[in-house]
Amino acid sequence: QVQPVESGGGLVQAGGSLRVSCTASGRSFSSSSVGWFRLAPGKQSEFLASISSSGHDTYLSHSILGRFTISRDSANHTVYLQMNDVNSEDTAVYHCVTSRVGYIGTNIRDYDSWGQGTQVTVSS
Secondary structure (H helix, E strand, O other): OOOOEEEOOEEEEOOOOEEEEEEOOOHHHHOOEEEEEEEOOOOOOEEEEEEOOOOOOEEEOHHHOOOEEEEEEHHHOEEEEEEOOOOHHHOEEEEEEEEOOOOOOOOHHHOOEEOOOEEEEEEO
16 A cells, blocks of 8 residues: 655745645656645635656646645655645645546545645744
8 A cells, every 4th residue: 555755845935935845656646646735724625736656647726726736756655735825824734645547526425545644833
């Protein structure tokens, strides 16, 4: 089973940029689609973006269009979420999820594995 691990979170000023990463070892990660969700205190988990195993297909939530992008470095088994022009609403724990069957939709229950998350805090 793929076990994704997130990194790259931290404190960032409003208007700034941050890139979080998701990686996992093994061939299964390379053949899995990957998604990003975030969980803020008192809120439900929110789908942000997803990318197919090949990296050719991506899906972004309307709420982050124009500010966030998702990309994949297959050689290094890593998926990135680039966050630009962040604001206080982006403060959350960011989780990476994977799907062995290539799911890239918005329903978190249709993904196989979760990472433990990385905290992103936006300061004003």
